[in-house]
Structures are given as C-alpha cells and as structure tokens.
Amino acid sequence: MAIAYVFVGLFGLVLGSFLNVCIHRLPRQESIVFPGSHCPRCHHPIRWYDNIPLLSYLILRGRCRDCRARISPLYPAVEALTGVVLVLTFQQYGLSAAFIKYALLVMLLIVLIFTDLLTRRIPHSITGLGIGLGLVLSFFIPVDDRPLAWLGRLWDIYLEGTAGSVAGAVLGALAGGGLFYLVGEAFYYLGGKQKEYLGFGDVMLMLMVGTFLGMPLTLMTILLGSLGGSVVALGMTALSSRYRNYAWPYGTFLGIAAICTCLVGGRLLDFYLRWSGIAG
Numbered sequence: 001m002a003i004a005y006v007f008v009g010l011f012g013l014v015l016g017s018f019l020n021v022c023i024h025r026l027p028r029q030e031s032i033v034f035p036g037s038h039c040p041r042c043h044h045p046i047r048w049y050d051n052i053p054l055l056s057y058l059i060l061r062g063r064c065r066d067c068r069a070r071i072s073p074l075y076p077a078v079e080a081l082t083g084v085v086l087v088l089t090f091q092q093y094g095l096s097a098a099f100i101k102y103a104l105l106v107m108l109l110i111v112l113i114f115t116d117l118l119t120r121r122i123p124h125s126i127t128g129l130g131i132g133l134g135l136v137l138s139f140f141i142p143v144d145d146r147p148l149a150w151l152g153r154l155w156d157i158y159l160e161g162t163a164g165s166v167a168g169a170v171l172g173a174l175a176g177g178g179l180f181y182l183v184g185e186a187f188y189y190l191g192g193k194q195k196e197y198l199g200f201g202d203v204m205l206m207l208m209v210g211t212f213l214g215m216p217l218t219l220m221t222i223l224l225g226s227l228g229g230s231v232v233a234l235g236m237t238a239l240s241s242r243y244r245n246y247a248w249p250y251g252t253f254l255g256i257a258a259i260c261t262c263l264v265g266g267r268l269l270d271f272y273l274r275w276s277g278i279a280g
C-alpha cells in the first residue's frame with residue numbers, strides 16, 4: 001500500500017508541473033501547449049532534464065542554466081503542494097472513482113488559488129471546464145448530500161440514486177453561486193470595503209465547487225473561506241498598515257477552503273449528523 005502513496009505523490013509532482021504552466025499562461029490567454037517551457041528572461045527552451053519536478057529546481061539551485069535568472073520558488077512549491085494534496089486525497093478516498101473525481105477538483109482549485117493570488121484572475125476556461133466536469137461526474141459518483149436527503153424525506157421528496165446526486169450537484173451550484181453574493185457583501189463590509197475582489201470569477205468558482213461537492217459541503221466551503229479570509233485579512237491589516245488597501249484574493253481563500261472541505265468535509269458532516277441526531 002505504501003508504494004501506492006509513493007506513486008500518487010510522484011504523479012502529483014508531475015501534474016503539479018503542468019498546473020504551473022496553466023497558472024502562468026491561462027490568465028494571459030496563452031496556449032498551454034505551445035511553445036514549450038522556456039526561461040522568461042533569456043527565452044531559452046528548458047531542456048527535458050532540467051524540467052524534472054522539484055529535483056531540477058534543487059540541482060539548479062533555483063536559477064536558469066543559461067542566464068542564471070532566478071526561478072520563482074512558487075514553481076517547486078506548486079509541484080510539492082500538488083503532490084501532497086493528491087496523497088491526502090488518496091488517503092481519504094482510496095483507489096476509487098471518487099478519488100479521480102476529487103483529484104480533478106483539487107487540481108482545478110490549485111490552478112485557481114494561484115491565478116487569483118498572482119493576477120487576481122479566475123479564468124473562465126478553468127471554472128467553465130470544472131462546472132461541466134462536476135455536472136457530468138455527478139451522474140456517476142454521488143455528491144455528499146445527506147442533510148438534504150434527510151430534509152427531503154421530511155417533506156416526502158424522494159430523490160435518490162443518480163437523480164438525487166444530479167439534483168444535489170445543481171442545488172450545490174445554485175447555493176454556491178447564489179449565496180456567495182450575500183456572504184460576499186458581508187465580507188465586503190468586514191474586509192475594508194474594497195469592491196475589486198468581488199468578481200464574477202468568484203461566483204463561477206463557487207458554481208464549480210457546488211457541482212462537485214453538493215449543497216451542504218459547498219455552504220461549509222463558503223463558511224470556512226469567509227472565516228479564514230476575514231481572519232487573515234483582519235490579522236494582516238492589524239499587523240501592518242500596508243495591507244489596509246490591499247485587494248485580498250477572495251478566490252484564493254475559497255479555493256483553500258474547498259480543498260480542506262474535500263479532504264475532511266465528509267467526516268465533519270458525519271460528526272454533525274451524529275451529533276444532531278439526524279443519522280445514527
């Protein structure tokens with residue numbers, strides 16, 4: 001079993017290398033295929049043996065082999081992060097179809113976390129793809145909608161199996177996109193009244209999260225992301241006046257919250273359902 005974790009981790013490093021390309025090219029609407037990777041300063045193409053995730057950065061000590069320009073430590077960081085998050089996702093879901101589904105979600109989220117952080121952009125090409133994938137996958141891998149199913153039974157609405165899962169994905173998207181406006185407004189007043197970071201990209205991001213996670217876990221994501229974002233924004237503003245007029249990347253916080261929910265949300269839901277007596 002340990003070998004499976006190693007395999008997932010190494011595969012994650014390679015995928016993380018591809019996510020780096022997406023992160024740096026998609027906000028500028030460049031192709032993610034052509035041209036191949038090259039140094040941003042001397043434009044020399046990167047040799048295959050200098051393109052090994054993590055290892056090349058260490059061997060080259062973070063510099064271009066040709067012009068010695070510094071390579072951003074974000075590249076190896078994204079590779080390592082992708083490896084770690086995929087290993088944690090594998091630990092949670094095991095070798096299953098659900099693992100593939102949530103691995104896709106966390107990789108889409110890693111791209112959006114960094115495009116929003118670096119450029120304040122949440123590319124519709126990624127969120128659009130994600131919304132489509134989430135809806136299609138809800139036919140095959142059920143969304144976690146236990147509290148909603150419980151409410152449905154109270155009102156004699158029985159939507160189970162595939163129909164229940166697809167309805168859950170659609171409701172999750174509506175909750176994510178719709179309720180986001182309300183929480184976004186609250187965040188706007190709490191976070192120093194900067195309107196710039198509240199964009200349609202965030203709504204698309206939450207539509208995407210909704211189709212993958214269903215309504216209850218999407219609400220959990222908004223709650224965690226808003227709380228986390230507010231704590232960080234208020235804390236940093238208190239520490240330094242530099243951050244008073246800083247445009248916080250809300251999508252970055254929502255993305256991190258969605259990854260956390262993807263990893264532990266199901267267990268939190270278990271705990272809540274048992275505690276509230278909804279499920280034995």
Ligand SMILES: [Zn+2]
Nearest residue numbers: 039042064067
């Ligand atoms: Zn160079």
